[in-house]
Amino acid sequence: MSTKHQTLGEFIIENQSSFRYTSGELSRLLNSLRLAAKVVNHEVNKAGLVDILGAAGDVNIQGENQQKLDVYANEIFIQTLTKRNIVCGIASEEEDDFISINSQDEKHQNKYVVLIDPLDGSSNIDVNVSVGTIFSIYRRVTPVGTPVTMEDFLQKGSEQVAAGYIVYGTSTMLVYTTGHGVNGFTLNPAIGSFYLSHPNMTFPESGTIYSVNEGNYLDFPLGIKKYIKYCQEEAEDRPYTSRYIGSLVSDFHRNMIKGGIYMYPKGSRNPDGKLRLLYECNPMAFLAEQAGGKSSDGYTRTLDVQPTSLHQRVPFICGSKKMVEKAEQFMREFGE
Numbered sequence: 376m377s378t379k380h381q382t383l384g385e386f387i388i389e390n391q392s393s394f395r396y397t398s399g400e401l402s403r404l405l406n407s408l409r410l411a412a413k414v415v416n417h418e419v420n421k422a423g424l425v426d427i428l429g430a431a432g433d434v435n436i437q438g439e440n441q442q443k444l445d446v447y448a449n450e451i452f453i454q455t456l457t458k459r460n461i462v463c464g465i466a467s468e469e470e471d472d473f474i475s476i477n478s479q480d481e482k483h484q485n486k487y488v489v490l491i492d493p494l495d496g497s498s499n500i501d502v503n504v505s506v507g508t509i510f511s512i513y514r515r516v517t518p519v520g521t522p523v524t525m526e527d528f529l530q531k532g533s534e535q536v537a538a539g540y541i542v543y544g545t546s547t548m549l550v551y552t553t554g555h556g557v558n559g560f561t562l563n564p565a566i567g568s569f570y571l572s573h574p575n576m577t578f579p580e581s582g583t584i585y586s587v588n589e590g591n592y593l594d595f596p597l598g599i600k601k602y603i604k605y606c607q608e609e610a611e612d613r614p615y616t617s618r619y620i621g622s623l624v625s626d627f628h629r630n631m632i633k634g635g636i637y638m639y640p641k642g643s644r645n646p647d648g649k650l651r652l653l654y655e656c657n658p659m660a661f662l663a664e665q666a667g668g669k670s671s672d673g674y675t676r677t678l679d680v681q682p683t684s685l686h687q688r689v690p691f692i693c694g695s696k697k698m699v700e701k702a703e704q705f706m707r708e709f710g711e
């Protein structure tokens with residue numbers, strides 16, 4: 376059967392033997408994320424017709440006004456994973472603390488924890504610009520059958536067993552890795568199935584697209600300012616194009632297909648950067664590296680950063696290998 380006709384469900388089963396652990400549990404977990412993605416996609420597509428736009432009225436632990444779709448997506452992913460007795464713990468951008476889930480089946484103790492950004496690009500929800508969901512999966516480190524602890528979540532990104540995102544855009548795609556390359560699946564809304572549309576996705580080694588919120592330019596470290604000037608005035612392969620959607624998932628997806636770099640540096644408003652290490656930077660860094668790209672905070676490889684808290688933020692540079700290396704060179708030369 377040509378891969379183009381392969382559904383995500385078939386692909387997961389077929390590739391199960393390549394997983395680090397082959398108990399079928401990770402396959403069931405990925406299938407649950409696939410299901411939750413379809414439910415959220417259904418709601419996203421009719422945003423504007425149903426009462427899902429605007430603020431929900433609460434503020435999350437990040438101090439951000441939660442959007443109704445943030446709350447809805449958060450509930451759908453947590454319910455879907457909890458009801459299926461598939462994970463032993465969940466951490467989410469929209470939850471202050473991690474959720475410990477006891478197995479409903481004595482004989483079967485779950486081994487995986489999931490960290491999610493249920494709705495990425497919240498500022499774009501009300502203006503019909505593409506948004507996403509990001510997930511990161513680890514095998515727990517504490518004994519199976521005992522309640523999960525913070526230790527199970529504060530693992531280095533290099534320990535991820537799987538990571539991915541869903542982009543709710545002109546089409547809805549689910550893109551993920553289990554450490555054996557990156558594959559993209561497009562949802563056929565008429566049938567309600569994801570099909571393998573982008574096998575073995577890879578970052579072009581270099582590109583001419585840079586994605587950064589230049590509105591914060593004055594605040595940027597000198598190294599980043601110099602790199603942006605390099606893109607605009609010095610690079611041999613000019614002209615470069617500035618493209619910034621304001622949804623990490625969408626900017627990353629475009630740059631992975633066309634070649635480019637995404638940057639969210641630190642600045643006076645965000646002394647540690649804005650993006651969250653555990654459920655934004657680590658999963659995107661794992662995908663980037665699996666697709667031949669690169670990711671760091673300007674100095675340290677993102678996946679080597681030892682997490683210290685659930686919602687910690689880090690500076691983030693991610694994309695085509697040569698472009699990230701160039702930006703790192705400017706950071707080493709000019710620093711903060």
Ligand SMILES: O=P(O)(O)OC[C@H]1O[C@](O)(COP(=O)(O)O)[C@@H](O)[C@@H]1O
Pocket residue numbers: 468492494495496497498588621622623624649
């Ligand atoms: O508006 P800014 O400061 O440029 O930030 C945009 C960035 O913040 C985010 O929206 C943060 O993610 P959330 O929407 O999940 O909070 C990223 O998707 C995006 O790249």
Ligand SMILES: [Mg+2]
Pocket residue numbers: 492494495496623655
């Ligand atoms: Mg986000």
Ligand SMILES: [Mg+2]
Pocket residue numbers: 445468492493494495496497
């Ligand atoms: Mg979010």
